[in-house]
Amino acid sequence: xxxxxxxxxxxxxxxxxxxxxxxxxxxxxxxxxxxxxxxxxxxxxxxxxxxxxxxxxxxxxxxxxxxxxxxxxxxxxxxxxxxxxxxxxxxxxxxxxxxxxxxxxxxxxxxxxxxxxxxxxxx
Numbered sequence: 001x002x003x004x005x006x007x008x009x010x011x012x013x014x015x016x017x018x019x020x021x022x023x024x025x026x027x028x029x030x031x032x033x034x035x036x037x038x039x040x041x042x043x044x045x046x047x048x049x050x051x052x053x054x055x056x057x058x059x060x061x062x063x064x065x066x067x068x069x070x071x072x073x074x075x076x077x078x079x080x081x082x083x084x085x086x087x088x089x090x091x092x093x094x095x096x097x098x099x100x101x102x103x104x105x106x107x108x109x110x111x112x113x114x115x116x117x118x119x120x121x122x123x
Contacts, residue, residue, distance in 0.1 A: 019040065026040060064101065066100040068116075
């Protein structure tokens with residue numbers, strides 16, 4: 001496995017554990033809907049949360065969340081729509097972003113709730 005793939009997988013596992021500790025129920029990891037892949041689908045209360053996880057080994061090239069573009073947001077929105085069609089009980093949907101910088105010491109985890117709208121607009 002390439003180093004960047006290993007870093008991404010490590011970040012997704014850390015993010016899932018982070019969400020579990022915060023009381024989220026993990027529904028799916030790395031769920032594919034056509035060309036779109038959702039890193040984590042979780043539930044908290046009545047909300048279904050689609051989580052994009054971005055991990056970097058350092059901040060040398062910027063913060064991980066800076067790499068989420070409108071194309072990725074559009075794919076996440078399509079995935080959420082497909083998931084909702086498969087699961088008619090889903091009503092409240094939210095898009096979160098978890099940014100992880102592994103660094104030399106403790107990982108820095110930032111959870112941005114309601115990070116963006118499905119039309120590509122950031123909050």
